[in-house]
Amino acid sequence: SQTIHQWPATLVQPVGSPLSLECTVEGTSNPNLYWYRQAAGRGLQLLFYSVGIGQISSEVPQNLSASRPQDRQFILSSKKLLLSDSGFYLCAWSVQAASYEQYFGPGTRLTVT
């Protein structure tokens, strides 16, 4: 069966510090991968998606970047965090060329102070 991991589970970082969040998927090959942010009381905002290694599409201009160095690894980064980057960051995967049903990881709760 497929499993998706995210770490860390929680993170408190000062403004201006760098960020690296990692997501890995087990039990499937060549998945579509997604990064979302959910601010307090808000909906899911799609940040990035990837259909293959090195292929990243950005949905919104922002202070963040994403990379996919391996088939089942997706990384979200920032060089300098802003207060507005606080939120619940979720990684998700779906099977390519199929039903596009997405399955979410447990998430990382980021607080920028």
Place this chain on the structure above:
Amino acid sequence: QKEVEQNSGPLSVPEGAIASLNCTYSDRGSQSFFWYRQYSGKSPELIMSIYSNGDKEDGRFTAQLNKASQYVSLLIRDSQPSDSATYLCAAYRSYIPTFGRGTSLIVHP
């Protein structure tokens, strides 16, 4: 701008009743539609998918899709307190989703 609209609620129903959750979408090119349940502090979990007009039933859940009206709904029969959560509607054009902000459902004993 692709949008998915949901009433934020909260929708309050008594235990055993039918809860009806609604969603409208703006992108006529949307092909797939999903309902996710999100408990407070947790990540969303997929509960229903629907791709063609009509009804789709899975246990206590029924999803309904009307592409002409750009409308999706979720019915939860015999609601239980454990169904209390936020329900997210998502519309996909190919593999790119647009999520609504969610409807909060409260099922009281």
